Amino acid sequence: MNNLISSVIDQQYCGTADTLFRGRLWILQDDSCASATEDLLQLSKRTGIATLVGMPSHGIASYIIQPAFIRLLLPNSGIIIKFTPFYTFDENGGPYEFNGTTPDILCSSGDAMMNCLRAIKAQ
Numbered sequence: 001m002n003n004l005i006s007s008v009i010d011q012q013y014c015g016t017a018d019t020l021f022r023g024r025l026w027i028l029q030d031d032s033c034a035s036a037t038e039d040l041l042q043l044s045k046r047t048g049i050a051t052l053v054g055m056p057s058h059g060i061a062s063y064i065i066q067p068a069f070i071r072l073l074l075p076n077s078g079i080i081i082k083f084t085p086f087y088t089f090d091e092n093g094g095p096y097e098f099n100g101t102t103p104d105i106l107c108s109s110g111d112a113m114m115n116c117l118r119a120i121k122a123q
Helices: 002-014 036-047 108-120
Strands: 025-029 052-053 070-073 082-085
Touching: 025 036, 025 108, 036 052, 052 108
Parallel strands: 025 052
Antiparallel strands: 070 082
C-alpha cells in the first residue's frame, strides 16, 4: 500500500521521469533574508539542492513553530523574561538566529547576480 501511495504522490506532484527538472538551482541571498527564507536557505545548504550566492543571511529562523517566544514572570520581582524555546544550529554548533546562513559563493549583494551567472557559465 505504501508503494502505491508513494507512486501516486510521485506522479501527481512530481511528474514522471521525463518531466522531472534535472537542472541546478541557484539562490541569491543577502542580509535581508530572514524568517521563512532562512529556513529555505538552511534546507538548501544542508541538502545541497541549490547553490547559495551572495552575503550571509540575517538569521531569525525557527519562528514558524509556535509559540515563537515564551514569556516568564519571575516571582517576587516582577521581572519578565522572554526567550525563544526553539533553536536551530549550523554545522559548527552556532545558532542560525544570530549567525544566519553563509552562502556557498560569498560576495556583496550588488555583485551576487553577476557572480552567480559567472558560476553557472563556468559549469
